[in-house]
Amino acid sequence: MSIALGVDLSTQSCKCIAVNVNTLHIVEASSVVFDVDLPSYQTINGMHRSNDQPPVVTSPTIMWAEALMKCLNAMQLLPSADVIAISGSAQQHATVYWKLAQGDAIAASTLEELAAFLSVHDSPIWMNNTTGRWCEQLRSAFPNGDAGLQHVAGVRATERFSVFHVAKHLSTEASTNTTKAVSLASSFATSLLAGVVSGTDFSDASGTGALALSELDWCDAVFEHLGVPNGRTLLGALTDPTVVIGRVANSSLLSRYLKSTVDILPFTGDNPSAVVGMGLTRAGDVLVSLGTSDTCIVVGHRGDESQLPPNTYTFPHPLFPRELVCHMMVYANGDLARRRVKDAHYNGSWELFSVALNETRTDGNVFCTTGPSPKVGLSLAVNEICPPISVPPSGLDVYFDGDSLIDVLSDARYYSRLAIEHRALAMVEDIAPLLLPSSSATATSTGRLLITGGASCSVAILDVFADVFQRDVWVNDTKEAAAFGAAIRAVWGTTAEGDQRASLLQRIEAQCAGRKMTSPIKYGDVTFARNHLRRAVAALTKVS
Known part of the structure; x- marks a missing residue:
């Protein structure tokens, strides 16, 4: 039985799942909860918060590496299994700062040796909202301000996005100049597997706020307006999330758990990976998550971002980054x-x-x-x-x-x-302009409507969404969508293009279809x- 591994390095935990390549069924899983299983780092909910106002919010970078080691070590099938590929996801926006340059070897066999290659040991994460000064700097300098930035990068100047963390960090270490490269949490994990400091994939790069969506390349104007002229050098070359970047390095900290024959697909952000894990593979598909806050993600075609709602975050689809994008809106009142x-x-x-x-x-x-x-x-x-x-x-x-x-x-x-x-x-x-003309009475009638989250257990609530969207409502019980999506991407990246991928896409959609719960009046x-x-x-x- 051939196996693909999917990892999710989230805010509070690390999870790993093994998937049968042929059936896409999960055959084993493991998890590490940071607060419980790694108490020496003294985190609360996986993070540290300073007493400042607003607080500086970080996570210990080495904790993520140790969590990956413990998670893989707990997978009992690894010593004998035929693992063909691994990929993963990580919390978006978090940043890691290296003394090494992009492409440099990470010659570390212990966590202590790895720590010596970091210029700082605490990574700013998505909850760190201390970059308002740099947001305003970019907003003021960029042509047409926030609207212009959203048109280019798919997001407005928002404090949690990585490029503002980078600009703040570099301003504080200007005299020492010790940071030679920057990873996101996702590319940090990729780097640990590959044994070299590796670049960021297209999808998670959108979480920096510095990706030019139309070109799938870094936006130099963002770097220049923020005083980070070497942004390209720091963040490295962008990678296609569907292409194998190499195999597990013998020198990797993680090589004791994985053979050197295992292919590596770039890790990406948790939101893009969850899109795959939930089976959103076609333009018009919509995912609604009803939780503490409510989230709506709609899949659309690239190049159709002219009518984005102001608070939309857009990222390339991790299976079809050159054809499709995902538009995500978050509503606080869930x-x-x-x-x-x-x-x-x-x-x-x-x-x-x-x-x-x-x-x-x-x-x-x-x-x-x-x-x-x-x-x-x-x-x-x-x-x-x-x-x-x-x-x-x-x-x-x-x-x-x-x-x-x-x-x-x-x-x-x-x-x-x-x-x-x-x-x-x-x-x-919000999503009507992204689908069909807003004057159409059937503006929401094509594509799948998938609903997840706590409120999705109420059929009465699902009925309302069916009626308003004029779509059948489907519910997917996948508990670890980001890790599952990572495993699917590992399979996808090692499957030949053409008929084989077309067949795999059908299996992905069937596996993720979930249950039809209700239909609209x-x-x-x-x-x-x-x-x-x-x-x-x-x-x-x-x-x-």
Whole structure:
């Protein structure tokens, strides 16, 4: 049995899974939780937070290397298995600083020797929001500011993105000049396997904020405006995430667990890898994650980024980086907002919340925003980022009944429906320009709609998304989507192009298809509902 390995080096843990190359079934898995299994690093939730305001948030770089070693060591099948390839993913935006240059050998047989090659031993991670000065510097200098940057790099100047961490780091070590290369967490793991400091793949490079999407190359203007003229040299050549970069080096710290015949596919970011693990392989596919915050990812064609919503993060698709891109939007008011409605109007009962959803679907009013007295509303618990809305500590509610702004709904059943419809309609509003013309009543009707996260266990909530998107809803039970996606990419990269990859793509889609949970009730033009949503958002923005 031939095996491919997938690794996920996330914020709080490291996971490894082994996949049968022929069936794509998981045959073994291991995990290392940083706080529990590596207590000597004294992390909390996998990180260190300073007492500054805002806090500097980092993770011990060597901890990641030790976690990889422990995770591979725990895989019982490795000594005898026919492992053909390995790939992985890692938390996006985290940065690693080397005394070595790109392409230099990492001659380290111990963690102590590895540490000697690092110019700093704590890596800024995605939660480190101390780079506002550099964001403003780029925003002010880049042609057309944030809008111009998003058009080129697929993202606006945002504190968590890696290039701002790099600019800040270099400004603090200007007198010593000890950093010769910079890795992301993903390319750090690739480097450990390859035994040389290795470049970043196209998909995770987008998480730096310095990737020119149209060229799949570094954007020199970003580096220059941030005072990092040697950015290309520091970050190294970009790599195709679908191409083998080499084999496990005999000198690698990890060679004691893997044979030198194992091919290496570049590690990428956890979000791009999860796209593969969830089976989003075609333009028009949509993934909705309903959790503490809500996330929507839509797959689109490259070169169609002119109408991106302002808070979209765009990255190349890790299986088809030259043909497809993924657009990701994050909404802060996810589970917290739904719980706020449940507690305020349904005595804290999810059952009553769902009953209200079911009753308002079956009484002929599929949308609150249709019928003789259309209704729309938003209930927010925390500051929203998509779109930016300030919310007081007590929360914020805006409701319309027809054209009238009201304080209380006459039928309490509609509070739950408005809460879920708001989220679904907001996503439709944001992704419609990325699919078909927004004037089309069927702007969301093509492609797969996959829903995951805690709220996906509620069929009543899934019904709302089916109705609003006008798509069947599928649920995928994959628990480790990023690691699974990494294993799939390892198989993909070692499969010949043409008929063999076409056959593999069919197997990937079948393996990741999940379960069809519900289908939509047909309705008319969605434009009226979306117009009411725009009015409610405008009202909230004015109130805030």
